[in-house]
Structures are given as structure tokens and as C-alpha cells.
Amino acid sequence: MQDIFVKDIAQYLGQEVRLKGWVRNIRSSGKLLFIIFRDGSAEIQAVAFKPEMGEQAFEEAKRLTLESSVILTGVPQKHQKKTGEYELSVSSVQVLQIAENYPISKKEHGPDFLLSHRHLWLRSTKQWALLRIRHTVYYAICEYLNDHGFFRFDSPILTPNACEGTTTLFELEYFDEGKAYLSQSGQLYLETGIMSLGRVYDFGPVFRAERSKTRKHLTEFWMMDAEAAYVEHTENMDIQENLIRHVIRTVLAKCDKELDILERDKSALQAADAPFKRMTHYEAVEHLRSKGSEIGHNDDLGAADETLITEGSQVPIFIEKWPKQIKAFYMKRDPDDDNLVLGSDLIAPEGFGEIIGGSQREDDYDQLLSRMQAENMDLEAYQWFLDLRKYGSVPHSGFGIGLERLITWMSGVHHIRETIPFPRMIYRIYP
Amino acid sequence: MQDIFVKDIAQYLGQEVRLKGWVRNIRSSGKLLFIIFRDGSAEIQAVAFKPEMGEQAFEEAKRLTLESSVILTGVPQKHQKKTGEYELSVSSVQVLQIAENYPISKKEHGPDFLLSHRHLWLRSTKQWALLRIRHTVYYAICEYLNDHGFFRFDSPILTPNACEGTTTLFELEYFDEGKAYLSQSGQLYLETGIMSLGRVYDFGPVFRAERSKTRKHLTEFWMMDAEAAYVEHTENMDIQENLIRHVIRTVLAKCDKELDILERDKSALQAADAPFKRMTHYEAVEHLRSKGSEIGHNDDLGAADETLITEGSQVPIFIEKWPKQIKAFYMKRDPDDDNLVLGSDLIAPEGFGEIIGGSQREDDYDQLLSRMQAENMDLEAYQWFLDLRKYGSVPHSGFGIGLERLITWMSGVHHIRETIPFPRMIYRIYP
Numbered sequence: 017m018q019d020i021f022v023k024d025i026a027q028y029l030g031q032e033v034r035l036k037g038w039v040r041n042i043r044s045s046g047k048l049l050f051i052i053f054r055d056g057s058a059e060i061q062a063v064a065f066k067p068e069m070g071e072q073a074f075e076e077a078k079r080l081t082l083e084s085s086v087i088l089t090g091v092p093q094k095h096q097k098k099t100g101e102y103e104l105s106v107s108s109v110q111v112l113q114i115a116e117n118y119p120i121s122k123k124e125h126g127p128d129f130l131l132s133h134r135h136l137w138l139r140s141t142k143q144w145a146l147l148r149i150r151h152t153v154y155y156a157i158c159e160y161l162n163d164h165g166f167f168r169f170d171s172p173i174l175t176p177n178a179c180e181g182t183t184t185l186f187e188l189e190y191f192d193e194g195k196a197y198l199s200q201s202g203q204l205y206l207e208t209g210i211m212s213l214g215r216v217y218d219f220g221p222v223f224r225a226e227r228s229k230t231r232k233h234l235t236e237f238w239m240m241d242a243e244a245a246y247v248e249h250t251e252n253m254d255i256q257e258n259l260i261r262h263v264i265r266t267v268l269a270k271c272d273k274e275l276d277i278l279e280r281d282k283s284a285l286q287a288a289d290a291p292f293k294r295m296t297h298y299e300a301v302e303h304l305r306s307k308g309s310e311i312g313h314n315d316d317l318g319a320a321d322e323t324l325i326t327e328g329s330q331v332p333i334f335i336e337k338w339p340k341q342i343k344a345f346y347m348k349r350d351p352d353d354d355n356l357v358l359g360s361d362l363i364a365p366e367g368f369g370e371i372i373g374g375s376q377r378e379d380d381y382d383q384l385l386s387r388m389q390a391e392n393m394d395l396e397a398y399q400w401f402l403d404l405r406k407y408g409s410v411p412h413s414g415f416g417i418g419l420e421r422l423i424t425w426m427s428g429v430h431h432i433r434e435t436i437p438f439p440r441m442i443y444r445i446y447p
Numbered sequence: 448m449q450d451i452f453v454k455d456i457a458q459y460l461g462q463e464v465r466l467k468g469w470v471r472n473i474r475s476s477g478k479l480l481f482i483i484f485r486d487g488s489a490e491i492q493a494v495a496f497k498p499e500m501g502e503q504a505f506e507e508a509k510r511l512t513l514e515s516s517v518i519l520t521g522v523p524q525k526h527q528k529k530t531g532e533y534e535l536s537v538s539s540v541q542v543l544q545i546a547e548n549y550p551i552s553k554k555e556h557g558p559d560f561l562l563s564h565r566h567l568w569l570r571s572t573k574q575w576a577l578l579r580i581r582h583t584v585y586y587a588i589c590e591y592l593n594d595h596g597f598f599r600f601d602s603p604i605l606t607p608n609a610c611e612g613t614t615t616l617f618e619l620e621y622f623d624e625g626k627a628y629l630s631q632s633g634q635l636y637l638e639t640g641i642m643s644l645g646r647v648y649d650f651g652p653v654f655r656a657e658r659s660k661t662r663k664h665l666t667e668f669w670m671m672d673a674e675a676a677y678v679e680h681t682e683n684m685d686i687q688e689n690l691i692r693h694v695i696r697t698v699l700a701k702c703d704k705e706l707d708i709l710e711r712d713k714s715a716l717q718a719a720d721a722p723f724k725r726m727t728h729y730e731a732v733e734h735l736r737s738k739g740s741e742i743g744h745n746d747d748l749g750a751a752d753e754t755l756i757t758e759g760s761q762v763p764i765f766i767e768k769w770p771k772q773i774k775a776f777y778m779k780r781d782p783d784d785d786n787l788v789l790g791s792d793l794i795a796p797e798g799f800g801e802i803i804g805g806s807q808r809e810d811d812y813d814q815l816l817s818r819m820q821a822e823n824m825d826l827e828a829y830q831w832f833l834d835l836r837k838y839g840s841v842p843h844s845g846f847g848i849g850l851e852r853l854i855t856w857m858s859g860v861h862h863i864r865e866t867i868p869f870p871r872m873i874y875r876i877y878p
Contacts, residue, residue: 021645036676037676056643056644056645056646083838085839115837115839116838135639139643144643144644147598147640147644151599155599162586165488167582168582168585169582170581171869172871173667174876176877188617188618191656191658205868205869211487211569212487212575215487221601221604221651223604223605236603236605245468245487400566400878401566401878406546407514407546407549407567408470408515408516410516410544437600437601437602437603437636437639437640438603438636443623445624445627446607447607447639447832
């Protein structure tokens with residue numbers, strides 16, 4: 017007899033198989049016992065019939081509780097009512113463990129209760145669907161980059177200095193070397209990688225010790241930073257657009273069931289897979305002001321502005337050419353206007369906000385040095401970064417995607433905390 | 448005219464193309480100028496001929512120095528002497544930046560000099576090859592797991608407690624929640640994931656604040672932890688063996704040129720792709736003692752023992768069934784001998800040492816509790832972990848691969864520090 021996964025059940029119709037997993041739900045009705053069974057790969061309804069199983073085995077099976085572990089033997093059949101679905105006609109039930117009274121029920125639990133029971137909450141159907149979408153989004157990103165000449169180049173987490181300011185850094189003692197900081201972004205390190213491999217990316221955890229309590233903030237989250245030599249501002253946006261459209265198509269193709277579980281409006285994702293809009297920061301501000309926002313021409317967009325700007329747009333919008341004083345020191349000046357930099361933010365539709373930040377980088381040694389001096393940066397600590405402009409500097413660009421924000425958009429969930437297995441927030445480090 | 452990458456050169460023979468990159472080396476001989484040109488994807492020899500280029504352009508091109516950035520226009524042709532190789536017949540040279548006197552030359556530099564210049568050292572041919580092998584090994588692991596029902600499940604880095612002891616942990620202040628620690632392993636968290644997804648893995652950075660100065664230690668390194676429900680000890684080793692053999696085959700198939708650059712003995716890797724040997728810890732100790740080791744039956748294997756045990760073996764060796772007192776609290780006891788646990792270490796041949804540690808996990812609540820009590824662990828901090836044995840506990844197993852140790856073996860390099868872009872060691876956190 018074969019041990020199989022539920023996902024493969026259609027290949028074994030009429031053959032006796034064995035399934036190993038857990039009880040999602042159970043109810044009995046006279047001589048029938050209905051077990052909603054899951055094994056991690058999928059769910060199936062298993063039906064036990066007393067006269068076939070025998071009284072003793074049937075009564076034993078009736079003891080099963082929510083989340084009990086169990087091995088079922090039976091014959092897969094087409095579901096009698098639902099086309100495209102299957103059920104298992106059970107011949108025997110091997111109980112591994114009768115679970116204690118399971119703390120998570122169908123009733124509404126508060127977020128604090130669920131987060132404190134995150135190790136169990138992960139088993140619920142929606143969380144299962146989110147974890148699978150996370151996997152799919154992660155590899156859709158890697159796949160696009162690997163197919164387009166990018167190589168993985170893991171930036172360090174422990175760094176001697178800060179990428180952008182120091183107020184939001186976690187710090188620790190590093191042996192006898194003094195303080196070290198957890199990386200907020202691998203971007204600067206990636207710029208060394210392009211000089212070796214041409215195009216590189218990292219994709220790992222980054223950290224922000226920010227006292228933000230919004231539904232879009234985590235203190236530990238996953239970031240993909242990509243960087244490419246000889247790519248300039250417009251091509252940089254082209255790469256981002258093609259990458260995001262690849263992710264949308266992959267999620268729609270591979271996660272149909274998961275999106276149904278999450279009640280995600282798939283037509284909105286389908287509509288987003290079309291040419292993205294592009295507007296300058298100046299145009300965006302004009303547009304926002306015409307819609308009632310009080311944003312000024314040297315202001316960053318707030319969350320409300322991000323929602324307003326994409327109102328009525330089915331596709332994401334690039335906002336490019338930002339005032340230099342509100343963007344990072346490493347962005348390249350716009351050759352047409354010295355007050356602007358060649359940066360772009362990509363804003364998702366449906367109010368999901370910014371999902372990518374990118375820019376062409378300053379490749380001129382003197383320009384970069386004066387920007388760093390103006391920001392009072394420790395030049396000695398960044399000597400290695402300045403070196404890149406001395407030994408064969410080239411035009412180059414890059415961008416960073418916050419994985420959890422992208423998953424939030426793909427899945428349509430309200431709060432970012434559900435998009436990562438164990439969210440870390442200002443008041444949350446357990447479990 | 449088309450912008451292309453050097454790796455694609457064979458498709459453009461006889462057509463004028465443009466290449467963007469750097470000067471690896473340059474020499475002139477009368478009316479000829481030979482530029483070893485690289486663009487990250489590959490290298491090519493470019494040949495400029497003064498009568499064709501014109502005197503002024505030729506003299507301009509002669510100014511190029513090591514690592515200068517340059518755009519070459521020319522026509523790819525078959526190399527006149529080397530079959531299977533190509534060269535570029537240059538028609539024009541656009542100099543972007545003449546690099547300053549490049550600090551890394553052909554002469555021998557000490558390791559400290561190279562590590563302090565890691566941001567430039569990465570460009571050298573051997574480091575380029577190692578970075579590409581790292582990429583290949585990383586995705587070979589992911590590919591095997593994704594094809595065998597495992598889902599990515601990113602364990603947290605910031606944790607409230609220690610996985611195995613606390614003496615080798617980096618600690619930091621986590622807002623008002625007290626101390627947090629950088630994860631040494633995501634394994635315990637993965638055990639929550641199998642209860643949702645069946646089979647899971649993480650693959651990210653982990654940290655050990657260990658004052659070790661050997662050539663096999665980093666303080667920050669990448670670890671893949673895998674965990675599978677309903678998999679027991681022997682199948683756990685089968686999965687590891689198939690995974691490692693898949694990695695060997697992938698590296699041989701995709702990194703032929705890189706292995707040549709590193710002068711790796713490919714026949715040794717080919718020979719390792721055969722059934723692995725398995726012996727118990729008891730047998731291993733007997734064998735080591737017969738060869739002169741003074742190891743005792745309750746001792747861990749030292750580095751010298753690991754080299755000795757694989758002497759004469761072309762394949763890796765599993766050492767299984769260890770004395771429980773030298774292995775972690777979460778390993779399941781051997782049902783045949785209560786003094787042993789169902790753990791296994793996989794030792795690479797050629798003296799490359801341990802590359803995987805794995806075990807079946809203790810799934811019985813009372814047994815696990817007593818092991819944790821015996822080790823004076825903080826039970827409240829691990830309540831979530833104990834919960835997994837209350838709500839549908841199942842037999843399960845897992846293992847962890849140190850990415851850099853595996854790359855060290857695949858590439859044959861002597862020191863682990865070259866297998867990661869920016870190595871972190873006890874005296875090294877810059878750049």
C-alpha cells in the first residue's frame with residue numbers, strides 16, 4: 017500500500033492508499049463519520065462508515081478531536097456532489113495522538129491572542145494559504161532575476177555602520193571591535209557585487225528599530241535588493257515593471273486555490289498585469305493637490321497620498337524624479353535639474369502603498385563625496401563605498417522590494433503581520 | 448547596434464556589437480593592443496589594431512589601466528588559436544573612467560590585506576568563480592526541496608530565547624521587551640511550520656558569537672534548516688543523501704568553468720555522487736581507535752577525526768546513533784538503546800568535515816519535558832515548542848546544512864572566508 021500526499025490524490029482513484037496528517041474538523045451522523053483531513057499539502061474529506069469499519073474501530077475514530085494526528089487508510093474516490101473534488105472512503109484509522117482542547121476555534125479571537133499562539137495559528141486555512149503565497153512570491157522574484165542575468169550576492173547583516181541614518185538601528189557588541197548594527201538594507205554592499213558579477217541581488221532579513229505601530233510595519237522583514245551595472249534610470253524602472261508583472265502572473269497561475277481561500281479579488285491582480293503608469297514627483301504633487309491633498313512640492317508622500325494617487329488606476333504607478341533633499345545621499349542627480357534625483361517609488365493600486373524604492377546611483381566620486389559630507393557621514397567607515405567610484409566607476413541602478421508588502425498586495429490581507437511566519441513588532445517578540 | 452553580454456558572444460559572430468564592462472588586463476605590442484575585458488558575465492580578449500582604429504583613438508585606448516571602465520564596440524570572431532573561444536575585433540573604445548592605481552595586483556597579498564579590500568578583491572577571477580558557485584549551490588538546494596514538497600518558511604532572526612545554550616549568542620535590547628538574541632538556527636520554529644505545511648525549510652543567515660579562529664568558522668553564515676512531518680530517522684538520511692547528490696550534479700553541470708578556475712579536482716566530486724556510507728557512532732569510534740585516534744565512546748568527533756574517518760572514502764559518510772549526552776535535547780531516543788539518539792552527522796570526504804547535522808525529533812511531550820528540565824531550560828520561554836507535542840504530535844525529522852561549508856567542499860577552497868561575499872569573523876567586521 018502506498019503512502020501518498022493529499023495533493024496527489026487524483027492519481028490514485030480506486031486504489032487503497034495511506035494518508036498521514038491531522039484532523040481539521042470532524043462530525044458524525046449516525047453510522048457515518050466525516051473527517052476533514054489535512055496533511056500540509058491539501059485537505060480532503062474522509063468518510064468512515066460504521067458497518068465497514070467495525071464498531072470498535074468506528075468508536076475509536078469518533079474520539080478524534082480538532083488537530084489530532086492520525087493516519088488514514090482508504091480508497092480515494094470522486095466527490096459525490098462537488099466536481100473536481102475527491103474524498104476518501106476510509107477503511108482504517110490509526111490514531112497517533114488525541115489533541116488536547118485546541119485553543120483556536122472558529123470563533124473570533126483578538127489579534128493579541130492569535131499572535132501569542134502564532135505557533136498554532138499558522139495551521140489555520142488562511143495562514144496556510146498565506147505561507148504558500150509567500151513561498152510563491154519569493155521564488156517568482158528569484159526566478160525572474162536568475163533568468164535575467166542577476167546573481168545572488170548575500171549582503172552581510174552585521175555591519176560596522178549605518179546605511180541611512182542611525183536612529184532606527186538595532187545595535188550589539190561585536191567582540192572587541194566595538195558596536196555592530198543589524199543591516200537595514202544590503203544595497204551599498206550590492207554595489208561592490210556588480211563590479212564582479214555585473215548584476216546581483218540579495219534577499220534576506222533586514223531590521224528597523226522603528227517605533228512604528230502601523231499595519232504596514234515590521235521590525236524584522238525580508239528585503240530583495242537588486243543592483244545592475246550599466247543600467248540607467250529608465251531601464252531600471254523597466255526591470256522593476258517586468259519583474260512585478262512576472263510575480264503577478266506567477267501568483268495567479270500557481271496560487272488559485274490560495275487566493276480563493278483569502279477571498280482575494282483576482283480580477284484586480286489580472287488588471288494590474290498591464291503597462292504601469294509613470295509620473296514625476298512634481299506631477300504627482302500637482303495631481304494630489306487637485307484632489308484635495310495639502311502635500312507640498314518638497315514633501316514625501318504619506319500613506320493617504322499613496323492611496324489617493326492610485327485611486328482609479330488598475331496598475332501600479334511609478335513616481336520618479338524626486339526632490340533631492342527628501343531622498344538618500346546615493347541617488348544620482350537628474351542631469352536636467354540639479355534639484356532632483358533619478359529615483360523612483362512604485363506604488364501599488366488598491367491602497368497597498370509603496371512596494372519598491374529604486375534609483376540610479378551617483379557614480380561620480382566628487383558628487384558622492386560632497387553629498388556624504390553634507391550629511392555628516394563618517395567617511396572613513398564608508399571608504400570602501402567611495403572606492404567603487406575610483407576604480408572603474410560605471411552608471412548603475414538598483415531597487416529594493418519589501419517582500420511582506422508585496423505579499424500583502426498579492427494576497428489582499430489587511431495587516432502585514434500575517435505575511436511572515438513569526439512577525440516581530442515593537443511589542444511582539446514571542447513566540 | 449546591439450548591446451550584449453560576453454556570455455552570449457557566440458550568437459553574434461561577424462556582427463558589430465557593444466560590450467560594457469571593465470579592463471581585467473591590457474598589453475600592447477606595436478600596432479596591436481590586447482585588452483582582457485570582463486563584464487561580469489564572462490571574459491573575452493579584445494584586440495585593437497592601430498591602422499583600423501586610427502592613431503588618436505588607439506593612443507587613447509592605450510591609456511586604459513587595470514579595472515578601468517570601458518565600452519567596447521567591435522565584431523566577435525572565433526579565437527585564432529583556441530577552439531571554443533572567441534575574441535573581439537575592436538572598432539572603437541569609449542573610456543568611462545581610467546581607474547586609479549589598483550591596489551590588488553598579481554603578486555601575493557596577505558589575507559588581512561585582501562579582507563580589508565574585500566570590496567575590490569571580489570572582482571578577482573577566483574572570487575568571481577566562488578560567488579557563482581555559491582549562487583548555484585544555493586539554488587540547487589532550493590530546487591531539490593521545492594521539487595520534493597518542501598515550502599520555504601522563514602524562521603525569525605530576532606528570538607526571545609536560545610536554541611542551544613546562551614554562551615555563543617549575540618544579544619541586543621529589543622525596545623521595552625528586554626533582551627533579544629540573534630538566531631543560531633531556525634529549527635525549533637520550523638517544527639511549527641510542518642504542522643501547517645507538512646514539509647518546510649528556511650535558508651537565511653544565522654549567528655554564532657563564538658571565539659573560534661579556525662578556517663571553518665564564521666560568526667555570520669547561511670544555514671538551510673529542513674523539517675518534515677511523518678519522516679523518521681532513516682528516511683531523513685535518504686533525503687539528505689539525495690539532496691547532496693543533486694547539489695554535486697548541479698555544480699558539475701553548471702559550474703564547469705568556475706571549477707576549472709579554482710583548479711578543483713572534478714573527478715573527486717563525480718566520485719562522491721554515489722551511495723553514501725552509513726555507520727553508527729559506536730562503529731565510527733571503533734574504526735577511529737583502530738587507526739590511532741584516542742577518541743572515547745562518549746566523545747564528539749574532532750576535526751582530525753572527521754578527516755580520519757573519511758580517509759579512503761570517495762563518498763560522504765553518515766555517522767548516526769549518537770550518545771545522547773553529547774547531542775541536543777530535542778533529538779529522539781533510539782527505541783533500541785535509551786542511551787542513544789536518532790541523530791546523524793554527514794561528513795564530507797577529502798577532509799572537508801561535517802556538512803549536515805540532522806535527527807529525528809523527540810515527539811513525546813513527557814520525554815521532551817524531562818530532557819528540557821535536565822538541561823535547566825526556561826520552560827516558560829519554550830512553552831510554544833512544548834505545545835507542538837500536545838496538539839497532534841507526529842514523528843518528524845530534520846537537518847541543517849551550513850551553506851559555506853558545503854561551498855568549501857564543492858569549490859575545494861581552503862578557507863571558508865572566501866565562500867561568502869563579506870565574511871564576519873572574530874576580528875573582522877569591515878568592510
